[in-house]
Amino acid sequence: MSGNRYFLDTNAIVALLQGNTQLIQLLQNAEWIGISVISQIEFMAFSGLAESDVPKEPLRDRQLFQQFLQRVEVIGLVSIDTGLIEKIIEIRQQYRLKLPDAIIAAMAIQN
Structure with missing residues (x-):
């Protein structure tokens, strides 16, 4: 194991999806990136991202987050x-x- 491992909280996920270049560079060569299922729930439950009556941006953010989830390991409670x-x-x-x-x-x- 030579690469770095990162476990991101909800604030880091938001910063990453907003294009924070420092964070993107830091995670670029990560061996492993994980998030808590709690962060997944917090992010998706945020009123602006839930499947709602608000079109465009929340839908784009939701799709971006779904793509992000395919690249990380979500660690559950059980x-x-x-x-x-x-x-x-x-x-x-x-x-x-x-x-x-x-x-x-x-x-x-x-x-």
């Missing part, structure tokens, strides 16, 4: 399926709960 992630996002947006509360509620509903 074995999480997409249905659970979608439920967490839905609950967080609908009830404006804090993320940990939305995760717990979604897990309770699914189990």
